[in-house]
Amino acid sequence: MVTEHFSAARDSAEKAYADRDRYREKMHAAYGSREVAVRRLRALSRLHEPLGNGVCLCKKRGCESLVILDTPWVRDMVSKLDAIEAQREAELRAVDPRDDWSIVAWDDGQVTSEGQTWIA
Numbered sequence: 001m002v003t004e005h006f007s008a009a010r011d012s013a014e015k016a017y018a019d020r021d022r023y024r025e026k027m028h029a030a031y032g033s034r035e036v037a038v039r040r041l042r043a044l045s046r047l048h049e050p051l052g053n054g055v056c057l058c059k060k061r062g063c064e065s066l067v068i069l070d071t072p073w074v075r076d077m078v079s080k081l082d083a084i085e086a087q088r089e090a091e092l093r094a095v096d097p098r099d100d101w102s103i104v105a106w107d108d109g110q111v112t113s114e115g116q117t118w119i120a
Helices: 001-049 062-068 070-092 103-108
Strands: 050-052 110-113 116-119
Touching: 001 070, 062 110, 103 116
Parallel strands: none
Antiparallel strands: 110 116
16 A cells, blocks of 8 residues: 555656656747747848838838837847847957967976976
8 A cells, every 4th residue: 555655656756757847848949939039030120220211221111020120029139139149259258268278378388298397
């Protein structure tokens, strides 16, 4: 009887873990789809910018794309994506190119091998 309860509890826990993993995969897929959609909207926003007097960059007066791109959610998501990419680029530029594996760093220091030291 006790083993039946333990078996049922184990089966329930395994089902819960499987559900968790399935929902995690769905969540990551949804975030990936949203990121792709925002990137496409950003590309579209660069092709359709208002020039004034109701004229779009595509030279069309009353462009329907401007109406879609001017919604607060789209503007907010595109600006967040731009900020995230600017931050990533700044972090990559801030990395010191002279790390431990850089040949340039080896040129400045001493190289030792089998008890011998060379000044590079």
